[in-house]
Amino acid sequence: MTLSRRAMVAGLGALAAPLAPLASRPPAPRSVTPEPPAVPAGRAPDQLARDESFWGTVTRKYRVSPDFVNLENGYYGIMPEPVRLAYHRNVDHLNELNSHLLRTTYKAQADAVRQRIATLLGVSTEEIALTRGGTEALQNLIAGYNRLRRGDAVMYSDLDYHSARYAMNWLRDRRGVSVERMVVPEPATRQAALDAYARALRDHPRVKLLLLSHMNNRTGLVLPVGEIATMAREKGVDVIVDAAHSWGQLDFTVDDLKADFAVFSLHKWMGAPLGSGFLYIRAGRLADIDPAYADETYPDGDIRSRVHSGTVDVAPILTVGTALDFHDALGSAFRQARLRFLRDRWVHQVIDLPNVEILTPEEPAMYGAITAFRITGRTSEADNVAIAEELFDRHRIFTVARNGPARGDCVRVTPALFTSRDEVDLLATALRGLASRTRG
Incomplete structure (x- = not known):
């Protein structure tokens, strides 16, 4: 809002x-x-x-x-300031070199950014794909999730991000599933949140995909996502974790989330330029997310095939390393x-x-x-x-x-x-x- x-x-x-x-x-x-x-x-x-x-x-x-x-x-x-100044240099550099940069050194530079991100999160580079932000990452994971069958259900809460909820609603026609909505209790406590999700999963046994905000953008509540994701897995439910707000605010790694799919922003709490984020797919789960629009730029076995954004401003991605340097300094x-x-x-x-x-x-x-x-x-x-x-x-x-x-x-x-x-x-x-x- x-x-x-x-x-x-x-x-x-x-x-x-x-x-x-x-x-x-x-x-x-x-x-x-x-x-x-x-x-x-x-x-x-x-x-x-x-x-x-x-x-x-x-x-x-x-x-x-x-x-x-x-x-x-x-x-x-x-x-x-270190990031802003680097961004301006990268905008000028891109403008000067034009497509020569995109066709020669950019892919290697983007891969170096992926490696930096992966190291910080404690995962492999092959589990990271760069996006223009958390919203694009969410939409690609939700739309591409291909394990749903007619008669299944998906679920989100009242506190989840609106663009992600819209994408979950779209699955009703896209995949022929029903959409369930749950309410996170107020006042929220750790146990009340765990009980609410346990009850929702018990009362809706057809749910196969759960959207879960680590820190939601409405109230800032941080959920015990590791415990909820473990609870969901025991019931055969996959979880997509929205960590766009928590990464850079909180001290955690991907393993703490206990989820196979997650999204992150770089232009929120990491202080990178607008237009930078990424998605995570745990090794062994890539086949459960369709390539974006049947894209053939990368082979099916490459996580980068799950994102296709066309020709975009790459200066934000070229600046991510400087933002991570600033993050690491603190x-x-x-x-x-x-x-x-x-x-x-x-x-x-x-x-x-x-x-x-x-x-x-x-x-x-x-x-x-x-x-x-x-x-x-x-x-x-x-x-x-x-x-x-x-x-x-x-x-x-x-x-x-x-x-x-x-x-x-x-x-x-x-x-x-x-x-x-x-x-x-x-x-x-x-x-x-x-x-x-x-x-x-």
């Missing part, structure tokens, strides 16, 4: 107007430093997560607008600790309010940066667009309304690595004021 036309116009108008002072926000950095950050030796992730001096050096790796507090970083991730554990700290910082200042509902639990394994909130009783699209508008108009805090949860719409809050402690404190103060004005 995106902002309404009215909300977008209001937001643009507000940006054009003189800005209200951001009293609680530190001034924007005067300079940007392009070198990758260096993690101090001997510091534990949870300890370093609270060190604003260190994270201030990380902030200076990003060019961030001083005109508003950006807490809507779930759409895609701002490139840090490391997954330190990134995860900082993002959870920022989430906890604002949530723990408002969680006591009787009319503020936080839609991720207090179990650290079940959240990262993304968390949504709801004002009790304000569950419509219009309600939550209005809340997001108020946060922007009164406080210059940018968030976004989200729909999908069975119990009503919400507002999503997504800090990033460049977000400061003071900025999430500003959000908490704004929410306390908003909650006091709307308390019935």
Whole structure:
């Protein structure tokens, strides 16, 4: 769910107007430093997560607008300076060499990117195929899954990504299957989520394919996907895991997902340019996904035959290595600790309010940066667009309304690595004021 036309116009108008002072926000950095950050030796992730001096050096790796507090970083991730500069060089390089680059060195360079990704995830290069993002990867896996027979069923939840749900619905006509929808419980806990999926699989024995979000884009809830995927496998159900949001936010490998099929984004939390992602198919399962549109560019036994995007801008892929260098300079554990700290910082200042509902639990394994909130009783699209508008108009805090949860719409809050402690404190103060004005 995106902002309404009215909300977008209001937001643009507000940006054009003189800005209200951001009293609680530190001034924007005067300079940007392009070198990758260096993690101090001997510091534990949870300890370093609270060190604003260190994270201030990380902030200076990003060019961030001083005109508003950006807490809507779930759409895609701002490139840090080393990545942005490399991307510009690669755009120029591609433009200069033209098709000579595509016909000579590009494939080897793309394979090197696949190797870097595979090493980081703990899999083989032959299990990775590059895509233009997580959505394309999801659509290719869902559409290509060929083990469904008429009379079978597929299943997704209320929190799964909308484009993936549309593709699952398309299977009704494509494969002659029925489509089942389940609801992830609120308030969510690890055990409640496990029980809900166990019940759904028990009540729908014809299900053969399950879509499962590792971290969903609506509320930020992180599911125990390894346990759910194992449970599904025991019932003969294959799982496609959507890990587009979790990779780069959370510290995990593919083995932790326990799934044979998964999708990832590179332009969200890895900070690569827009237009980069990949899919994963475990070795031995490739034949269960059809080649894309009967493509013959690669043989059937090559995972790259499961993606065909035509002639695309390859500069994002050429820049992935620099993005992974930046990621490695911090490391997954330190990134995860900082993002959870920022989430906890604002949530723990408002969680006591009787009319503020936080839609991720207090179990650290079940959240990262993304968390949504709801004002009790304000569950419509219009309600939550209005809340997001108020946060922007009164406080210059940018968030976004989200729909999908069975119990009503919400507002999503997504800090990033460049977000400061003071900025999430500003959000908490704004929410306390908003909650006091709307308390019935």
